[in-house]
Structures are given as C-alpha cells and as structure tokens.
Amino acid sequence: MTRAFRGPEGQESTPYLLTPGPLTTTPAVKEAMLRDWGSWDADLRKVVAGIREQLLDIADAANGFECVLLQGSGSYGVEAALGNFAPKDKKTLMLTNGAYGERAIKALAYMNRDFISYETDELEAPSADEVSALLKANPDIGAVFMVQCETTSGIVNPIEDIAAVAQKAGCVVILDAMSSFGAMDISMKRMGIDVVISSANKCIEGVPGFTYVIARRDLLEASQGMSHSLALDLYEQWSYMQKSGQFRFTPPTHTLVAFAVALEQHAAEGGAPGRLARYKKTAKTLRDGMRKIGLSPLLGDNETGPIIQTFATPRDKNFDFTTFYEGLKKRGFIIYPGKLTKKPSFRVGNMGALNWEVMEMLVDATQATLKEMNVTDLTPAE
Numbered sequence: 053m054t055r056a057f058r059g060p061e062g063q064e065s066t067p068y069l070l071t072p073g074p075l076t077t078t079p080a081v082k083e084a085m086l087r088d089w090g091s092w093d094a095d096l097r098k099v100v101a102g103i104r105e106q107l108l109d110i111a112d113a114a115n116g117f118e119c120v121l122l123q124g125s126g127s128y129g130v131e132a133a134l135g136n137f138a139p140k141d142k143k144t145l146m147l148t149n150g151a152y153g154e155r156a157i158k159a160l161a162y163m164n165r166d167f168i169s170y171e172t173d174e175l176e177a178p179s180a181d182e183v184s185a186l187l188k189a190n191p192d193i194g195a196v197f198m199v200q201c202e203t204t205s206g207i208v209n210p211i212e213d214i215a216a217v218a219q220k221a222g223c224v225v226i227l228d229a230m231s232s233f234g235a236m237d238i239s240m241k242r243m244g245i246d247v248v249i250s251s252a253n254k255c256i257e258g259v260p261g262f263t264y265v266i267a268r269r270d271l272l273e274a275s276q277g278m279s280h281s282l283a284l285d286l287y288e289q290w291s292y293m294q295k296s297g298q299f300r301f302t303p304p305t306h307t308l309v310a311f312a313v314a315l316e317q318h319a320a321e322g323g324a325p326g327r328l329a330r331y332k333k334t335a336k337t338l339r340d341g342m343r344k345i346g347l348s349p350l351l352g353d354n355e356t357g358p359i360i361q362t363f364a365t366p367r368d369k370n371f372d373f374t375t376f377y378e379g380l381k382k383r384g385f386i387i388y389p390g391k392l393t394k395k396p397s398f399r400v401g402n403m404g405a406l407n408w409e410v411m412e413m414l415v416d417a418t419q420a421t422l423k424e425m426n427v428t429d430l431t432p433a434e
C-alpha cells in the first residue's frame with residue numbers, strides 16, 4: 053500500500069534526505085541555529101572546547117591526541133590532513149576503491165607530494181597482505197591513507213588490519229572516516245590510527261559547515277610549516293585554537309551550536325554503538341525491503357556497511373533515474389544517484405534523523421514509483 057507523503061518531524065512538508073549528506077536533522081538541532089553568536093564570545097568558546105573534547109572521546113583518543121576544527125566541508129579536512137601529515141621527503145601509499153579515495157589522490161597531486169596508489173575495484177576491499185607487500189617493496193613510503201566507508205558504494209574497508217601492517221612498517225596512518233565516524237568502531241589508540249578526518253554533517257548528524265581532524269599531538273607539533281595552504285594549515289589552526297579557544301578566521305557559528313546539540317543526542321543514543329545499532333536496523337530494513345520488491349543491492353551483506361546502500365539500476369527500458377528520483381521526491385524521499393563508474397546504480401543513505409520505519413515507507417514509495425513509470429523488469433542493467 054502506498055502511504056501519503058510524510059516528511060520528518062518538524063518539517064513534515066519537506067522530504068527525508070536519504071543521501072550521504074547533508075542529512076535530515078532533528079528539530080532540536082535545527083532550533084539551535086535560531087540564535088546568533090559572537091565569534092569572540094566566551095559562550096561560543098565554551099561550545100568549541102566542548103565539541104573538541106567530545107570528539108576526542110568518541111575517537112578513543114583522550115590522551116596524546118588533539119582535535120582541530122576547520123571551516124569547510126569534508127574535502128577541506130582531507131586536503132588539510134594530507135597537507136600537514138603526508139611527508140614531503142617520502143611517499144604516501146594511497147588506498148582507493150572509489151571516488152573519495154580518488155579525490156584524496158587528486159588533492160595530494162595538487163600539492164606535488166609523492167605517492168603510490170593501490171587501487172581495488174569499487175566493489176572490492178583492499179587487502180592488508182597486499183598493503184604489507186607494498187610497504188616491504190617500497191621502504192620510502194612514510195604514510196598510508198585509507199577510507200573507512202567508501203561512500204561511493206558503501207563498502208567498508210578493513211581499516212584495523214591495514215592500520216596494523218602500516219604501523220608495523222613505521223608509517224603514519226591517515227584515515228578518512230567521513231561517513232563512518234560516530235557510528236562505526238574507531239579507536240585510534242587500539243587500532244593504531246594516527247589521524248582521523250570527518251565532518252559535521254555525517255554520523256554525528258549535524259548540519260554542514262565544518263570538518264574536523266583528530267591527530268596525534270606529537271605529529272601535529274611536528275607538522276609546523278608542512279602545509280601547502282594558509283587556510284588549511286592544521287598546525288596554525290590548532291595552535292591558535294589552543295591559545296584563544298577560537299577559530300583563526302570566521303567560525304561557522306550556527307553549525308557549531310547545532311553540532312553541540314547533535315553531540316548531546318549522540319550521547320543520549322548510546323554513543324557510536326547506539327547509533328550503529330539504529331543504522332544497522334535501518335539498513336537491513338531497506339535491503340530486505342528492496343530485495344522483496346525485486347531490486348538488487350550491489351554489495352553483499354558482509355561487504356556493505358550500514359551507512360549507505362547501493363542498488364543496481366533496473367534493466368527495464370522505461371527506467372529513467374530522473375523520473376524515478378522525482379517520483380520518490382513527491383512521495384517524501386530524496387535519494388542519490390549512483391557514483392560507481394562501471395555499474396549503473398542509485399544510492400540510499402541511512403544516516404540522519406530517521407529509522408527503519410522510514411525505510412519501510414521508502415520501499416512502498418519505490419514500488420509505487422516503479423509502477424507509475426511502468427517499470428517491470430527489475431533485473432540489473434549492465
């Protein structure tokens with residue numbers, strides 16, 4: 053049965069954002085932005101200090117690590133981290149199995165830093181054994197960069213195994229945990245991860261506006277003068293923040309206060325394990341429901357994470373992504389086009405203020421939209 057359009061709480065007439073971000077946020081997160089804040093004011097500095105402390109806690113990085121907040125989206129954080137921590141006199145091993153690994157490589161190339169890339173198929177995780185072999189064969193590698201959940205497909209890479217071999221080889225381990233931090237297990241101490249990057253509008257469920265980098269303090273201290281960029285220099289941002297409690301340049305005030313509320317809600321849900329449990333249930337409802345109506349997830353249940361699900365585009369000649377998208381939108385759901393280079397696909401994100409019931413409604417809406425489009429052959433397009 054097709055249910056009527058029903059948007060999220062507090063914004064019932066707008067669709068759910070089932071995307072990799074920005075996401076649907078709670079009314080409390082949105083309400084936090086209704087007040088204006090002075091950037092120099094002690095109240096805002098308190099908010100900034102609280103955020104930094106709580107992020108360290110979530111990363112299991114309370115001692116010996118620092119959290120630097122930086123204006124901009126996640127890509128700014130990735131580029132900043134590479135600028136400060138990818139060595140100039142050695143190579144960085146760049147692991148890639150999707151668009152975000154590729155973007156990081158591009159950022160490194162812009163800086164003229166040396167790297168070797170290890171590429172696997174978009175639907176295949178990298179192997180720790182292969183990383184180990186590459187590190188043995190190339191003793192001039194000084195850092196390893198990898199993505200935890202490659203949001204291109206939703207695949208989860210084996211970060212713990214790779215970090216272990218990288219650490220054994222004495223490399224700095226840099227992790228893009230953009231779409232996984234705050235839900236999936238990340239313990240910087242236990243896993244031997246030196247640098248983690250994420251942003252405000254992913255699993256913590258804030259709104260866009262800043263990125264954050266958590267890094268070993270000794271590495272941060274040693275990174276003075278490393279950055280290729282004034283605005284992205286994490287050492288400068290950190291030392292200014294340490295001295296003044298403030299951002300160097302205009303801070304994203306409303307995003308910060310919204311994020312502080314999002315962090316409270318994150319803690320109330322049971323922190324990362326609580327959030328992961330919700331996302332897993334949401335993802336399972338989605339995958340099971342889509343399978344039931346005949347659509348095929350592109351990754352197996354063991355390879356996909358709970359963050360985003362990729363489905364094969366149906367082969368039927370009547371299927372057109374834009375019509376499908378509009379059909380879902382008018383029923384209350386915004387999905388995302390696929391980003392895979394080889395297989396036609398579409399994506400549905402699980403992050404944000406939503407749960408499994410929303411996915412049940414989405415499955416109904418998908419069925420109704422396909423019927424309206426007269427799409428009957430749901431076998432995957434080539």
Ligand SMILES: Cc1ncc(COP(=O)(O)O)c(C=O)c1O
Binds near residue numbers: 128203229
């Ligand atoms: C894994 C990963 N890395 C990097 C990025 C880039 O972040 P942004 O689009 O916020 O610049 C994203 C965005 O979704 C991502 O999922």
